[in-house]
Amino acid sequence: MGAFFRPRPTAEISEGERRVSPLLQFVEDRLQIAALLFMASVYVIRVLWLFHFRAVRERAAAEGRASAGAGYSLSNIARPWAMESTRTRPLFYLQFVVFHLGVTAAIAATFIIPYAPQWLAPRGRVITFQALMAAAFVVAVFRLVRRLRRPVLQLVSTPDDYAAITLMMAYFILGILAVPNRPDRGEGPMIAFFILTAFFLVVVPFSKISHYLYYPFTRIILGRTLGRRGVLPVRRPRSRQTAEERGEEVGA
Amino acid sequence: MKTVKAAKSLSVENLPLDVATQDKARADALPSIQKDMLRTYDPAADNVRRFLDLLAERITRPVAASLAACVHCGLCVESCHYALTHPDDPTMTPVYKADQIRKIFKRRIDWTGRIFPWWVKAGTPRGDEDLNRLKNIVFGTCSACRRCTLNCPMGVDTAILIRFTRGLLTELGIVPEGVFNVSRDEWETGNQMAVTPLDFLETLQWMRDDLRADPKLAGLDIPVDLPGCDFMYTINPREIKFDPRSIAQAAKIFHLAGEKWTLPSAGWDQTNFGLFSGDDRLGGALARNLYEAAIRLRAGRIVISECGHGYRSTRWEGYNWAQYDQDLPSESVVRTLQRYLREKRIRVDKTKNDLPVTFHDSCNVARSGGMTEEPRDVLRRVCADFREMTPNRTENYCCTGGGGLLSMAEYRPLRMEAAAIKARQLEATGAKLVCTICHNCVDGLNDVIKHYKLDMRVVQVLELVENALVY
Ligand code: SF4
Ligand code: SF4
Numbered sequence: 001m002g003a004f005f006r007p008r009p010t011a012e013i014s015e016g017e018r019r020v021s022p023l024l025q026f027v028e029d030r031l032q033i034a035a036l037l038f039m040a041s042v043y044v045i046r047v048l049w050l051f052h053f054r055a056v057r058e059r060a061a062a063e064g065r066a067s068a069g070a071g072y073s074l075s076n077i078a079r080p081w082a083m084e085s086t087r088t089r090p091l092f093y094l095q096f097v098v099f100h101l102g103v104t105a106a107i108a109a110t111f112i113i114p115y116a117p118q119w120l121a122p123r124g125r126v127i128t129f130q131a132l133m134a135a136a137f138v139v140a141v142f143r144l145v146r147r148l149r150r151p152v153l154q155l156v157s158t159p160d161d162y163a164a165i166t167l168m169m170a171y172f173i174l175g176i177l178a179v180p181n182r183p184d185r186g187e188g189p190m191i192a193f194f195i196l197t198a199f200f201l202v203v204v205p206f207s208k209i210s211h212y213l214y215y216p217f218t219r220i221i222l223g224r225t226l227g228r229r230g231v232l233p234v235r236r237p238r239s240r241q242t243a244e245e246r247g248e249e250v251g252a
Numbered sequence: 253m254k255t256v257k258a259a260k261s262l263s264v265e266n267l268p269l270d271v272a273t274q275d276k277a278r279a280d281a282l283p284s285i286q287k288d289m290l291r292t293y294d295p296a297a298d299n300v301r302r303f304l305d306l307l308a309e310r311i312t313r314p315v316a317a318s319l320a321a322c323v324h325c326g327l328c329v330e331s332c333h334y335a336l337t338h339p340d341d342p343t344m345t346p347v348y349k350a351d352q353i354r355k356i357f358k359r360r361i362d363w364t365g366r367i368f369p370w371w372v373k374a375g376t377p378r379g380d381e382d383l384n385r386l387k388n389i390v391f392g393t394c395s396a397c398r399r400c401t402l403n404c405p406m407g408v409d410t411a412i413l414i415r416f417t418r419g420l421l422t423e424l425g426i427v428p429e430g431v432f433n434v435s436r437d438e439w440e441t442g443n444q445m446a447v448t449p450l451d452f453l454e455t456l457q458w459m460r461d462d463l464r465a466d467p468k469l470a471g472l473d474i475p476v477d478l479p480g481c482d483f484m485y486t487i488n489p490r491e492i493k494f495d496p497r498s499i500a501q502a503a504k505i506f507h508l509a510g511e512k513w514t515l516p517s518a519g520w521d522q523t524n525f526g527l528f529s530g531d532d533r534l535g536g537a538l539a540r541n542l543y544e545a546a547i548r549l550r551a552g553r554i555v556i557s558e559c560g561h562g563y564r565s566t567r568w569e570g571y572n573w574a575q576y577d578q579d580l581p582s583e584s585v586v587r588t589l590q591r592y593l594r595e596k597r598i599r600v601d602k603t604k605n606d607l608p609v610t611f612h613d614s615c616n617v618a619r620s621g622g623m624t625e626e627p628r629d630v631l632r633r634v635c636a637d638f639r640e641m642t643p644n645r646t647e648n649y650c651c652t653g654g655g656g657l658l659s660m661a662e663y664r665p666l667r668m669e670a671a672a673i674k675a676r677q678l679e680a681t682g683a684k685l686v687c688t689i690c691h692n693c694v695d696g697l698n699d700v701i702k703h704y705k706l707d708m709r710v711v712q713v714l715e716l717v718e719n720a721l722v723y
Contacts, residue, residue: 049363050320053313059571061578063622073407084647085327085403092327096405147324152335152342156324156351158373160364206364208372211406214321218407221314229568230622234646 024187027194028114035201042205043213050217062228069227072234073219082234095139102136103168105129106175110197113181113190120181129179137172140165160208171196264392264666265343269293269384270429277436284439289533292432293425300377304360306420311361315416318409319357322347328410331403333649333673334393334666344393344670346400350410352389353417380426387426390417392663396528396655397615402646414655419530427529430659434525435534442541443521445489455492456515459500463507468723472507474499477549478514483588484551485515486522486542486566488559488691495691501718502557502585508723509597513555519545522556523691524565527616528656532573539570546580554582558712560614560654560690564621584617586627586689586713593633593717600634600720608637609716610683612697613648614690627689630713634720641681649674651688653696668703675704685711 058066072082080086080093109129112119120126144165147153174196177189204210226232274292277285284290293299311319326347329335334344342348351373358365358374365374377383398411421427422435437446453476460474475481485506491498506513519541526535546554556566563584571578592598611631618624624645631638641648652671657663678686678700686697686708697710 050313050316053311053316055313056572059575059577060568061581076407077405083403083405084643085331086405088330089327150326151340152329152345152348153324153326155342156326156345156347158324158371160372161324208323211321211323214317215406218317218321218409221317222401222407222409225314226620226622229620231619231646235624 020183021187024183024191024194027191027198028110031198032110032114032194032201035198039201039205043210046205046210046213050214056225058225058228060228064227064230064232066224066227069225069232070220070223072227072232073223074216076219095142098132098135099139099143100136102133102139102172105132105136106171109175109179110194113178117181120179126179126181130176133172133175133179137169137176140169140172144169158208164208167196167200171200263341263343264388264663265385267388267392267662269380269387269426270662271425273429273433273436274425277432282436282440284436289537290432290436290439291423291425295380297424299380299383299424299426302424303377303383303420304356306423307356307360310416310420311357312416314409315412316357316361318350318407318413319354320362321406322350322354322404322408323406325405328400328404328408331400333395333397333399333652334670337670337672343389346394346410349389349394350408350413352386353413383421383424383426386417387421387428388663390414390421391428391431391656391660392666394655395615395650395652395657395667397650398619399615399647399650402619415527415530417530418528419532422529422531428660428662430661431525431529431656434656434659435529435531438521438525438534438538442518442538443489444523444525445493447489447492447521449517452492452517452520455496456499459496459503463500463504469504469507472503474503475514477517478512480550481514481552482512483514483553483555484546484549485513485555485557485585486520486562487515487557488523488562489521490523490691490695491557498557498691498712498714501714504718505589505592505598505714505721508721509592514549514551516542516545516549519543522562522566523559524562524570525656526573527561527565527569528659535565535570536573536575539565540574540576542566543570543574543576543579551580553580555585555588556582557585558689558691558714560616560621560688560692562691563614563623563689564616568621584623584626584689586623586630589713589717590626590630593630598717599722600717601722602634602636602720604720605635605716606637607684608639608682609635609685609687609711610639610641610678610681611644612641612651612678612686612688612693613645614688614693615648615650615654617689618648619646627687627713630717631687634716639681639683641677641683641686643677649677651690651693651696652700653692658692658695658699664699668699671700671703674700675706678706678708679704684708685716687711687713687716689713 076082086093147157147161174189174193178193183190223232271293278292285292324347328346332346338344355373355375358372359369359376365372369375394414396411396414401409401411434444438444456474456476463469463472487499522542524535524538526532526538556563567582609631611627613624652667652674657667688694688697688710689712694710701708
């Protein structure tokens with residue numbers, strides 16, 4: 001196991017940077033692996049849990065293709081023009097993109113720092129990561145304010161919702177401090193970053209942050225149902241083709 | 253669409269449960285009650301326990317996924333006509349409505365809510381008052397139009413959560429009086445308006461005789477139970493009871509197209525209140541009646557008259573409720589008309605319909621049935637001035653009478669407030685006629701037009717095609 005849990009490669013980084021305390025070494029490596037394994041196991045159980053609910057078998061003859069509906073539904077997120085709710089709120093959609101890019105950068109950093117630190121050696125990359133997380137932090141602030149101010153969000157929001165966004169804000173800040181990967185300048189932020197990462201990995205399956213686990217399922221289920229009926233992919237006004245015109249058999 | 257503020261906001265959450273007709277049905281010992289098909293409210297029962305047991309027993313994967321996946325982002329809010337017309341009332345939003353069942357799911361079934369309920373605001377109904385409150389939310393503040401579903405980035409299907417919850421409450425008899433009454437009629441008579449076999453046959457004869465008065469239609473018939481036809485035509489009881497002209501219009505067109513068709517004497521009601529009440533048993537029984545009638549008559553296909561929820565129930569959901577694998581093609585009459593026009597089996601002159609016409613997509617047909625272009629194709633062929641309303645197709649707003657709301661008088665004032673958005677949408681078209689392929693929408697739109705004093709009339713596709721006929 002020790003060889004497998006190998007900490008950082010040393011060839012490309014300087015002597016000063018290489019000195020990593022046993023605590024940092026532990027939290028950025030073994031702790032992460034343990035937390036990841038825990039998360040993966042809980043996710044498997046979570047998916048099995050979802051699958052223990054009865055599936056609905058469609059008995060009506062299809063008019064459209066379930067797979068086309070599922071594909072359309074799954075990729076909806078990359079087509080802000082597809083839904084009125086995102087089409088009419090481009091700024092909201094932009095915030096979504098920025099926020100999730102920041103999340104991606106932070107998660108990537110948890111792997112790059114311990115296992116490919118040389119990848120973050122160029123200053124430009126560090127700054128890019130920091131910029132992504134800083135922008136995501138700003139979005140998170142907006143989202144928190146929105147949640148606190150909009151009556152409907154006040155009404156439906158739970159401690160879990162507030163904790164998720166607040167912890168993400170803390171995570172972005174710690175990520176910004178951690179990505180330069182300079183333990184020689186103080187390990188505190190890096191240790192905090194990795195401890196928070198491990199905390200997330202353990203807690204996420206039980207919190208709203210696990211929404212990304214459900215996303216493919218809800219999207220595919222809805223997409224398949226509406227795909228069979230020809231609702232999805234949405235037929236835009238310019239396309240006036242009917243199922244008959246497409247040469248598809250109508251009915252059974 | 254911008255927010256349109258209703259004149260005032262009416263809360264329906266605390267409306268009482270009215271069980272007068274349930275009591276009468278029990279006193280009359282109706283067969284459907286004796287056979288335990290129609291459920292009534294029992295104040296002495298542990299209804300919360302039964303509700304929770306039913307929840308655990310009936311939950312399906314699509315329901316569980318939609319309950320688990322909401323991130324409380326609020327993006328669905330502006331897609332709902334109730335929320336848009338009540339911007340200061342967060343209880344009108346899709347996410348709030350769905351959360352009322354979601355919090356129970358979290359408390360009883362989801363992991364986190366079972367251990368730390370306060371963390372996710374999970375909770376259990378405390379008594380029948382809470383269940384009645386839930387009834388008022390799921391029946392009274394949502395037309396199950398699925399507009400929010402198509403606007404949720406997570407793919408949460410709020411409309412199926414509403415229907416699921418309605419179904420649990422229906423099992424307990426905790427339903428609006430109108431829902432009970434229609435369900436009773438469907439269980440007792442096989443159709444939702446308690447049309448008797450005699451009424452049915454006499455109305456058809458009356459229509460046939462009226463049509464035959466036209467010498468060019470002397471050989472026309474409205475056949476019943478004719479075996480081996482090209483299709484079996486199924487209708488909405490409203491057509492028999494209130495507006496049989498649509499049957500006459502269909503009969504005339506079928507005759508001119510040289511069609512071999514029939515109505516069944518039983519299983520002719522293509523509507524299905526099971527869709528609205530969430531009662532799959534009722535939905536399945538009615539759908540099976542119809543499918544078996546078509547097999548009995550050796551029909552080539554099933555044609556569904558203009559009805560939104562009837563189309564969705566008969567064409568799509570009914571097979572699942574009845575656990576019946578589709579064995580015959582089924583289609584909306586609009587598709588049949590489209591075929592006649594394309595194949596030139598009927599001749600039309602579009603200048604006969606010279607008033608500006610707009611088209612209202614029924615939610616059940618467009619968002620849950622996938623048929624948006626066929627009616628437009630027909631209308632373009634038979635109307636001189638067809639114009640779209642905005643938004644349209646899968647983005648259209650509900651007529652506000654969907655989800656069975658037309659049968660629930662207690663929620664009408666709120667429904668009319670929410671209709672402000674529909675009224676603006678209709679008015680903006682400048683059309684004199686609004687066409688819809690749904691009888692429910694006809695009544696819903698008529699309510700909107702009357703309430704908001706709009707200068708337009710509701711028509712259906714059959715009427716416009718019939719009016720344009722050249723023969
Ligand atoms: S239902 Fe969808 S759009 Fe509405 S709050 Fe939940 S996740 Fe957001
Ligand atoms: S289904 Fe329609 S009426 Fe119901 S909450 Fe969603 S948008 Fe509103």
